[in-house]
Amino acid sequence: DAGITQSPRHKVTETGTPVTLRCHQTENHRYMYWYRQDPGHGLRLIHYSYGVKDTDKGEVSDGYSVSRSKTEDFLLTLESATSSQTSVYFCAIRRSILAGARYEQYFGPGTRLTVT
Amino acid sequence: LAKTTQPISMDSYEGQEVNITCSHNNIATNDYITWYQQFPSQGPRFIIQGYKTKVTNEVASLFIPADRKSSTLSLPRVSLSDTAVYYCLVVKQAGTALIFGKGTTLSVSS
Known part of the structure:
Protein backbone atom coordinates (compact mmCIF):
# COMPACT_ATOMS: atom_id res chain seq x y z
CA ASP A 1 0.00 0.00 0.00
CA ALA A 2 1.49 3.32 -1.12
CA GLY A 3 -0.22 5.12 1.75
CA ILE A 4 -2.69 7.24 -0.13
CA THR A 5 -6.00 8.15 1.46
CA GLN A 6 -8.92 10.25 0.41
CA SER A 7 -11.44 12.03 2.58
CA PRO A 8 -14.31 12.04 2.76
CA ARG A 9 -15.10 8.74 1.07
CA HIS A 10 -18.71 9.72 0.50
CA LYS A 11 -20.39 13.11 0.48
CA VAL A 12 -23.80 14.46 -0.40
CA THR A 13 -24.07 18.19 -0.82
CA GLU A 14 -26.46 20.73 -2.24
CA THR A 15 -26.06 22.73 -5.40
CA GLY A 16 -24.19 25.97 -4.82
CA THR A 17 -22.26 24.88 -1.74
CA PRO A 18 -18.46 24.71 -1.65
CA VAL A 19 -16.86 21.31 -1.29
CA THR A 20 -13.27 20.34 -0.59
CA LEU A 21 -11.88 16.87 -1.11
CA ARG A 22 -8.59 15.88 0.44
CA CYS A 23 -5.91 13.53 -0.82
CA HIS A 24 -3.15 12.55 1.58
CA GLN A 25 0.00 10.56 0.84
CA THR A 26 2.68 9.34 3.19
CA GLU A 27 5.54 8.59 0.77
CA ASN A 28 6.69 12.06 -0.32
CA HIS A 29 5.89 11.65 -4.03
CA ARG A 30 6.28 14.78 -6.09
CA TYR A 31 3.41 14.30 -8.54
CA MET A 32 -0.23 14.09 -7.46
CA TYR A 33 -3.38 14.01 -9.58
CA TRP A 34 -7.14 14.44 -9.36
CA TYR A 35 -9.41 12.52 -11.76
CA ARG A 36 -13.13 12.16 -12.05
CA GLN A 37 -14.88 9.07 -13.35
CA ASP A 38 -18.33 9.07 -14.86
CA PRO A 39 -20.25 6.34 -16.69
CA GLY A 40 -19.41 6.39 -20.38
CA HIS A 41 -16.38 8.67 -19.95
CA GLY A 42 -13.72 6.64 -18.22
CA LEU A 43 -11.34 8.65 -16.05
CA ARG A 44 -10.63 12.27 -16.87
CA LEU A 45 -7.87 14.41 -15.43
CA ILE A 46 -9.02 17.50 -13.53
CA HIS A 47 -5.78 18.99 -12.17
CA TYR A 48 -2.38 17.76 -11.20
CA SER A 49 0.52 18.97 -9.10
CA TYR A 50 4.25 18.60 -9.68
CA GLY A 51 5.35 20.02 -6.37
CA VAL A 52 4.36 22.24 -3.47
CA LYS A 53 2.39 25.19 -4.87
CA ASP A 54 2.96 23.91 -8.43
CA THR A 55 -0.21 22.85 -10.18
CA ASP A 56 -1.59 22.63 -13.68
CA LYS A 57 -4.91 22.09 -15.37
CA GLY A 58 -6.11 18.86 -16.87
CA GLU A 59 -8.78 17.99 -19.38
CA VAL A 60 -11.82 18.99 -17.28
CA SER A 61 -10.65 21.72 -14.91
CA ASP A 62 -13.55 24.18 -15.23
CA GLY A 63 -15.36 24.58 -11.91
CA TYR A 64 -12.49 23.11 -9.90
CA SER A 65 -9.51 24.55 -8.10
CA VAL A 66 -6.65 22.81 -6.30
CA SER A 67 -4.06 23.63 -3.71
CA ARG A 68 -0.90 21.96 -2.50
CA SER A 69 0.68 23.70 0.46
CA LYS A 70 2.42 20.56 1.71
CA THR A 71 3.93 17.64 -0.18
CA GLU A 72 1.59 15.16 1.44
CA ASP A 73 -1.73 16.92 0.81
CA PHE A 74 -3.49 17.79 -2.44
CA LEU A 75 -6.86 19.46 -2.07
CA LEU A 76 -9.59 19.65 -4.71
CA THR A 77 -12.21 22.37 -4.25
CA LEU A 78 -15.53 22.79 -5.97
CA GLU A 79 -16.22 26.48 -5.33
CA SER A 80 -19.94 26.16 -6.03
CA ALA A 81 -21.01 22.59 -6.60
CA THR A 82 -23.30 21.74 -9.50
CA SER A 83 -25.20 18.56 -10.30
CA SER A 84 -22.85 17.93 -13.24
CA GLN A 85 -20.05 17.49 -10.70
CA THR A 86 -21.72 14.43 -9.23
CA SER A 87 -19.04 11.83 -9.82
CA THR A 114 -23.39 13.54 -4.99
CA VAL A 115 -24.65 17.06 -5.63
CA THR A 116 -28.40 17.38 -5.20
CA LEU B 1 -0.59 11.29 -26.69
CA ALA B 2 -1.42 8.44 -29.03
CA LYS B 3 -5.05 7.38 -29.14
CA THR B 4 -5.83 3.77 -28.35
CA THR B 5 -8.61 1.50 -29.54
CA GLN B 6 -9.66 -1.64 -27.71
CA PRO B 7 -12.80 -3.79 -27.63
CA ILE B 8 -15.59 -2.51 -25.43
CA SER B 9 -16.23 -5.87 -23.84
CA MET B 10 -15.12 -9.49 -23.75
CA ASP B 11 -16.51 -12.62 -22.16
CA SER B 12 -14.59 -15.63 -20.94
CA TYR B 13 -14.84 -18.67 -18.71
CA GLU B 14 -12.73 -19.58 -15.75
CA GLY B 15 -9.48 -21.28 -16.64
CA GLN B 16 -9.25 -19.85 -20.15
CA GLU B 17 -6.52 -17.58 -21.44
CA VAL B 18 -7.77 -14.12 -22.36
CA ASN B 19 -6.07 -11.88 -24.88
CA ILE B 20 -7.09 -8.23 -25.15
CA THR B 21 -5.71 -6.39 -28.13
CA CYS B 22 -5.18 -2.66 -28.28
CA SER B 23 -4.29 -0.62 -31.35
CA HIS B 24 -2.21 2.55 -31.13
CA ASN B 25 -1.29 3.45 -34.69
CA ASN B 26 0.19 6.85 -33.82
CA ILE B 27 2.53 5.72 -31.08
CA ALA B 28 5.70 7.80 -30.84
CA THR B 29 9.26 6.60 -30.44
CA ASN B 30 9.48 7.45 -26.74
CA ASP B 31 6.04 6.14 -25.79
CA TYR B 32 5.42 3.13 -23.59
CA ILE B 33 2.38 0.87 -23.61
CA THR B 34 0.76 0.51 -20.22
CA TRP B 35 -2.21 -1.47 -18.96
CA TYR B 36 -4.36 -0.78 -15.92
CA GLN B 37 -7.06 -2.87 -14.28
CA GLN B 38 -10.06 -1.48 -12.45
CA PHE B 39 -12.47 -3.34 -10.21
CA PRO B 40 -15.86 -1.87 -9.34
CA SER B 41 -15.70 0.85 -6.69
CA GLN B 42 -11.90 0.96 -6.79
CA GLY B 43 -9.30 3.08 -8.51
CA PRO B 44 -7.34 1.71 -11.47
CA ARG B 45 -4.36 -0.47 -10.68
CA PHE B 46 -1.19 -0.72 -12.77
CA ILE B 47 -0.75 -4.17 -14.33
CA ILE B 48 2.12 -4.07 -16.78
CA GLN B 49 4.16 -1.80 -19.02
CA GLY B 50 6.32 -2.47 -22.04
CA TYR B 51 8.17 -0.86 -24.90
CA LYS B 52 8.70 -3.73 -27.37
CA THR B 53 8.64 -7.52 -27.72
CA LYS B 54 7.37 -9.32 -24.63
CA VAL B 55 7.07 -8.43 -20.98
CA THR B 56 5.84 -10.84 -18.32
CA ASN B 57 5.11 -10.43 -14.65
CA GLU B 58 3.19 -12.40 -12.06
CA VAL B 59 -0.15 -11.08 -13.31
CA ALA B 60 0.03 -10.90 -17.09
CA SER B 61 2.08 -10.86 -20.26
CA LEU B 62 2.29 -8.04 -22.75
CA PHE B 63 3.12 -8.73 -26.38
CA ILE B 64 4.25 -5.87 -28.61
CA PRO B 65 5.09 -6.47 -32.29
CA ALA B 66 8.03 -4.80 -33.97
CA ASP B 67 6.00 -1.96 -35.45
CA ARG B 68 4.50 -1.21 -32.00
CA LYS B 69 1.18 -0.19 -33.56
CA SER B 70 -0.69 -2.66 -31.42
CA SER B 71 -0.23 -4.65 -28.25
CA THR B 72 -1.89 -7.64 -26.61
CA LEU B 73 -2.48 -8.12 -22.92
CA SER B 74 -2.59 -11.80 -22.08
CA LEU B 75 -4.18 -13.07 -18.87
CA PRO B 76 -3.43 -16.75 -18.29
CA ARG B 77 -6.14 -18.99 -16.83
CA VAL B 78 -8.54 -16.29 -15.71
CA SER B 79 -10.70 -16.62 -12.63
CA LEU B 80 -13.91 -14.92 -11.56
CA SER B 81 -11.82 -12.33 -9.73
CA ASP B 82 -10.33 -11.15 -13.02
CA THR B 83 -13.67 -9.63 -13.95
CA ALA B 84 -12.79 -5.96 -14.33
CA VAL B 85 -12.24 -3.14 -16.78
CA TYR B 86 -8.86 -3.18 -18.51
CA TYR B 87 -7.39 0.02 -19.89
CA CYS B 88 -4.68 0.30 -22.52
CA LEU B 89 -2.72 3.54 -22.41
CA VAL B 90 0.21 4.99 -24.31
CA VAL B 91 2.41 7.10 -22.08
CA LYS B 92 5.60 9.09 -22.35
CA GLN B 93 8.60 7.74 -20.48
CA ALA B 94 8.35 10.46 -17.86
CA GLY B 95 4.86 11.52 -18.78
CA THR B 96 2.87 13.54 -16.34
CA ALA B 97 -0.62 12.74 -17.58
CA LEU B 98 -2.56 9.61 -18.39
CA ILE B 99 -5.36 9.54 -20.92
CA PHE B 100 -7.86 6.83 -20.11
CA GLY B 101 -10.25 5.59 -22.75
CA LYS B 102 -13.33 3.56 -21.96
CA GLY B 103 -11.41 0.35 -21.54
CA THR B 104 -12.44 -3.26 -22.09
CA THR B 105 -14.91 -4.78 -19.69
CA LEU B 106 -13.91 -8.39 -19.15
CA SER B 107 -16.56 -10.68 -17.71
CA VAL B 108 -15.45 -14.09 -16.47
CA SER B 109 -18.06 -16.73 -15.82
CA SER B 110 -17.92 -20.13 -14.17
Missing part, protein backbone atom coordinates in the same frame (compact mmCIF):
# COMPACT_ATOMS: atom_id res chain seq x y z
CA VAL A 88 -16.44 9.56 -8.30
CA TYR A 89 -13.20 11.42 -7.67
CA PHE A 90 -9.89 9.61 -7.61
CA CYS A 91 -6.58 10.93 -6.40
CA ALA A 92 -3.34 9.42 -7.64
CA ILE A 93 0.38 9.70 -7.08
CA ARG A 94 3.16 9.02 -9.56
CA ARG A 95 5.78 6.57 -8.46
CA SER A 96 8.64 4.74 -10.10
CA ILE A 97 8.27 1.31 -11.63
CA LEU A 98 11.98 0.84 -12.09
CA ALA A 99 14.64 2.89 -10.42
CA GLY A 100 15.14 6.14 -12.30
CA ALA A 101 13.26 4.98 -15.38
CA ARG A 102 9.53 4.59 -15.76
CA TYR A 103 6.50 5.45 -13.73
CA GLU A 104 3.07 4.27 -12.78
CA GLN A 105 0.19 6.14 -11.24
CA TYR A 106 -1.11 4.68 -7.99
CA PHE A 107 -4.72 5.51 -7.19
CA GLY A 108 -6.51 6.17 -3.96
CA PRO A 109 -9.82 4.54 -2.98
CA GLY A 110 -11.98 7.32 -4.40
CA THR A 111 -14.58 9.75 -3.11
CA ARG A 112 -18.18 9.44 -4.22
CA LEU A 113 -19.71 12.91 -4.41
Whole structure:
Protein backbone atom coordinates (compact mmCIF):
# COMPACT_ATOMS: atom_id res chain seq x y z
CA ASP A 1 0.00 0.00 0.00
CA ALA A 2 1.49 3.32 -1.12
CA GLY A 3 -0.22 5.12 1.75
CA ILE A 4 -2.69 7.24 -0.13
CA THR A 5 -6.00 8.15 1.46
CA GLN A 6 -8.92 10.25 0.41
CA SER A 7 -11.44 12.03 2.58
CA PRO A 8 -14.31 12.04 2.76
CA ARG A 9 -15.10 8.74 1.07
CA HIS A 10 -18.71 9.72 0.50
CA LYS A 11 -20.39 13.11 0.48
CA VAL A 12 -23.80 14.46 -0.40
CA THR A 13 -24.07 18.19 -0.82
CA GLU A 14 -26.46 20.73 -2.24
CA THR A 15 -26.06 22.73 -5.40
CA GLY A 16 -24.19 25.97 -4.82
CA THR A 17 -22.26 24.88 -1.74
CA PRO A 18 -18.46 24.71 -1.65
CA VAL A 19 -16.86 21.31 -1.29
CA THR A 20 -13.27 20.34 -0.59
CA LEU A 21 -11.88 16.87 -1.11
CA ARG A 22 -8.59 15.88 0.44
CA CYS A 23 -5.91 13.53 -0.82
CA HIS A 24 -3.15 12.55 1.58
CA GLN A 25 0.00 10.56 0.84
CA THR A 26 2.68 9.34 3.19
CA GLU A 27 5.54 8.59 0.77
CA ASN A 28 6.69 12.06 -0.32
CA HIS A 29 5.89 11.65 -4.03
CA ARG A 30 6.28 14.78 -6.09
CA TYR A 31 3.41 14.30 -8.54
CA MET A 32 -0.23 14.09 -7.46
CA TYR A 33 -3.38 14.01 -9.58
CA TRP A 34 -7.14 14.44 -9.36
CA TYR A 35 -9.41 12.52 -11.76
CA ARG A 36 -13.13 12.16 -12.05
CA GLN A 37 -14.88 9.07 -13.35
CA ASP A 38 -18.33 9.07 -14.86
CA PRO A 39 -20.25 6.34 -16.69
CA GLY A 40 -19.41 6.39 -20.38
CA HIS A 41 -16.38 8.67 -19.95
CA GLY A 42 -13.72 6.64 -18.22
CA LEU A 43 -11.34 8.65 -16.05
CA ARG A 44 -10.63 12.27 -16.87
CA LEU A 45 -7.87 14.41 -15.43
CA ILE A 46 -9.02 17.50 -13.53
CA HIS A 47 -5.78 18.99 -12.17
CA TYR A 48 -2.38 17.76 -11.20
CA SER A 49 0.52 18.97 -9.10
CA TYR A 50 4.25 18.60 -9.68
CA GLY A 51 5.35 20.02 -6.37
CA VAL A 52 4.36 22.24 -3.47
CA LYS A 53 2.39 25.19 -4.87
CA ASP A 54 2.96 23.91 -8.43
CA THR A 55 -0.21 22.85 -10.18
CA ASP A 56 -1.59 22.63 -13.68
CA LYS A 57 -4.91 22.09 -15.37
CA GLY A 58 -6.11 18.86 -16.87
CA GLU A 59 -8.78 17.99 -19.38
CA VAL A 60 -11.82 18.99 -17.28
CA SER A 61 -10.65 21.72 -14.91
CA ASP A 62 -13.55 24.18 -15.23
CA GLY A 63 -15.36 24.58 -11.91
CA TYR A 64 -12.49 23.11 -9.90
CA SER A 65 -9.51 24.55 -8.10
CA VAL A 66 -6.65 22.81 -6.30
CA SER A 67 -4.06 23.63 -3.71
CA ARG A 68 -0.90 21.96 -2.50
CA SER A 69 0.68 23.70 0.46
CA LYS A 70 2.42 20.56 1.71
CA THR A 71 3.93 17.64 -0.18
CA GLU A 72 1.59 15.16 1.44
CA ASP A 73 -1.73 16.92 0.81
CA PHE A 74 -3.49 17.79 -2.44
CA LEU A 75 -6.86 19.46 -2.07
CA LEU A 76 -9.59 19.65 -4.71
CA THR A 77 -12.21 22.37 -4.25
CA LEU A 78 -15.53 22.79 -5.97
CA GLU A 79 -16.22 26.48 -5.33
CA SER A 80 -19.94 26.16 -6.03
CA ALA A 81 -21.01 22.59 -6.60
CA THR A 82 -23.30 21.74 -9.50
CA SER A 83 -25.20 18.56 -10.30
CA SER A 84 -22.85 17.93 -13.24
CA GLN A 85 -20.05 17.49 -10.70
CA THR A 86 -21.72 14.43 -9.23
CA SER A 87 -19.04 11.83 -9.82
CA VAL A 88 -16.44 9.56 -8.30
CA TYR A 89 -13.20 11.42 -7.67
CA PHE A 90 -9.89 9.61 -7.61
CA CYS A 91 -6.58 10.93 -6.40
CA ALA A 92 -3.34 9.42 -7.64
CA ILE A 93 0.38 9.70 -7.08
CA ARG A 94 3.16 9.02 -9.56
CA ARG A 95 5.78 6.57 -8.46
CA SER A 96 8.64 4.74 -10.10
CA ILE A 97 8.27 1.31 -11.63
CA LEU A 98 11.98 0.84 -12.09
CA ALA A 99 14.64 2.89 -10.42
CA GLY A 100 15.14 6.14 -12.30
CA ALA A 101 13.26 4.98 -15.38
CA ARG A 102 9.53 4.59 -15.76
CA TYR A 103 6.50 5.45 -13.73
CA GLU A 104 3.07 4.27 -12.78
CA GLN A 105 0.19 6.14 -11.24
CA TYR A 106 -1.11 4.68 -7.99
CA PHE A 107 -4.72 5.51 -7.19
CA GLY A 108 -6.51 6.17 -3.96
CA PRO A 109 -9.82 4.54 -2.98
CA GLY A 110 -11.98 7.32 -4.40
CA THR A 111 -14.58 9.75 -3.11
CA ARG A 112 -18.18 9.44 -4.22
CA LEU A 113 -19.71 12.91 -4.41
CA THR A 114 -23.39 13.54 -4.99
CA VAL A 115 -24.65 17.06 -5.63
CA THR A 116 -28.40 17.38 -5.20
CA LEU B 1 -0.59 11.29 -26.69
CA ALA B 2 -1.42 8.44 -29.03
CA LYS B 3 -5.05 7.38 -29.14
CA THR B 4 -5.83 3.77 -28.35
CA THR B 5 -8.61 1.50 -29.54
CA GLN B 6 -9.66 -1.64 -27.71
CA PRO B 7 -12.80 -3.79 -27.63
CA ILE B 8 -15.59 -2.51 -25.43
CA SER B 9 -16.23 -5.87 -23.84
CA MET B 10 -15.12 -9.49 -23.75
CA ASP B 11 -16.51 -12.62 -22.16
CA SER B 12 -14.59 -15.63 -20.94
CA TYR B 13 -14.84 -18.67 -18.71
CA GLU B 14 -12.73 -19.58 -15.75
CA GLY B 15 -9.48 -21.28 -16.64
CA GLN B 16 -9.25 -19.85 -20.15
CA GLU B 17 -6.52 -17.58 -21.44
CA VAL B 18 -7.77 -14.12 -22.36
CA ASN B 19 -6.07 -11.88 -24.88
CA ILE B 20 -7.09 -8.23 -25.15
CA THR B 21 -5.71 -6.39 -28.13
CA CYS B 22 -5.18 -2.66 -28.28
CA SER B 23 -4.29 -0.62 -31.35
CA HIS B 24 -2.21 2.55 -31.13
CA ASN B 25 -1.29 3.45 -34.69
CA ASN B 26 0.19 6.85 -33.82
CA ILE B 27 2.53 5.72 -31.08
CA ALA B 28 5.70 7.80 -30.84
CA THR B 29 9.26 6.60 -30.44
CA ASN B 30 9.48 7.45 -26.74
CA ASP B 31 6.04 6.14 -25.79
CA TYR B 32 5.42 3.13 -23.59
CA ILE B 33 2.38 0.87 -23.61
CA THR B 34 0.76 0.51 -20.22
CA TRP B 35 -2.21 -1.47 -18.96
CA TYR B 36 -4.36 -0.78 -15.92
CA GLN B 37 -7.06 -2.87 -14.28
CA GLN B 38 -10.06 -1.48 -12.45
CA PHE B 39 -12.47 -3.34 -10.21
CA PRO B 40 -15.86 -1.87 -9.34
CA SER B 41 -15.70 0.85 -6.69
CA GLN B 42 -11.90 0.96 -6.79
CA GLY B 43 -9.30 3.08 -8.51
CA PRO B 44 -7.34 1.71 -11.47
CA ARG B 45 -4.36 -0.47 -10.68
CA PHE B 46 -1.19 -0.72 -12.77
CA ILE B 47 -0.75 -4.17 -14.33
CA ILE B 48 2.12 -4.07 -16.78
CA GLN B 49 4.16 -1.80 -19.02
CA GLY B 50 6.32 -2.47 -22.04
CA TYR B 51 8.17 -0.86 -24.90
CA LYS B 52 8.70 -3.73 -27.37
CA THR B 53 8.64 -7.52 -27.72
CA LYS B 54 7.37 -9.32 -24.63
CA VAL B 55 7.07 -8.43 -20.98
CA THR B 56 5.84 -10.84 -18.32
CA ASN B 57 5.11 -10.43 -14.65
CA GLU B 58 3.19 -12.40 -12.06
CA VAL B 59 -0.15 -11.08 -13.31
CA ALA B 60 0.03 -10.90 -17.09
CA SER B 61 2.08 -10.86 -20.26
CA LEU B 62 2.29 -8.04 -22.75
CA PHE B 63 3.12 -8.73 -26.38
CA ILE B 64 4.25 -5.87 -28.61
CA PRO B 65 5.09 -6.47 -32.29
CA ALA B 66 8.03 -4.80 -33.97
CA ASP B 67 6.00 -1.96 -35.45
CA ARG B 68 4.50 -1.21 -32.00
CA LYS B 69 1.18 -0.19 -33.56
CA SER B 70 -0.69 -2.66 -31.42
CA SER B 71 -0.23 -4.65 -28.25
CA THR B 72 -1.89 -7.64 -26.61
CA LEU B 73 -2.48 -8.12 -22.92
CA SER B 74 -2.59 -11.80 -22.08
CA LEU B 75 -4.18 -13.07 -18.87
CA PRO B 76 -3.43 -16.75 -18.29
CA ARG B 77 -6.14 -18.99 -16.83
CA VAL B 78 -8.54 -16.29 -15.71
CA SER B 79 -10.70 -16.62 -12.63
CA LEU B 80 -13.91 -14.92 -11.56
CA SER B 81 -11.82 -12.33 -9.73
CA ASP B 82 -10.33 -11.15 -13.02
CA THR B 83 -13.67 -9.63 -13.95
CA ALA B 84 -12.79 -5.96 -14.33
CA VAL B 85 -12.24 -3.14 -16.78
CA TYR B 86 -8.86 -3.18 -18.51
CA TYR B 87 -7.39 0.02 -19.89
CA CYS B 88 -4.68 0.30 -22.52
CA LEU B 89 -2.72 3.54 -22.41
CA VAL B 90 0.21 4.99 -24.31
CA VAL B 91 2.41 7.10 -22.08
CA LYS B 92 5.60 9.09 -22.35
CA GLN B 93 8.60 7.74 -20.48
CA ALA B 94 8.35 10.46 -17.86
CA GLY B 95 4.86 11.52 -18.78
CA THR B 96 2.87 13.54 -16.34
CA ALA B 97 -0.62 12.74 -17.58
CA LEU B 98 -2.56 9.61 -18.39
CA ILE B 99 -5.36 9.54 -20.92
CA PHE B 100 -7.86 6.83 -20.11
CA GLY B 101 -10.25 5.59 -22.75
CA LYS B 102 -13.33 3.56 -21.96
CA GLY B 103 -11.41 0.35 -21.54
CA THR B 104 -12.44 -3.26 -22.09
CA THR B 105 -14.91 -4.78 -19.69
CA LEU B 106 -13.91 -8.39 -19.15
CA SER B 107 -16.56 -10.68 -17.71
CA VAL B 108 -15.45 -14.09 -16.47
CA SER B 109 -18.06 -16.73 -15.82
CA SER B 110 -17.92 -20.13 -14.17
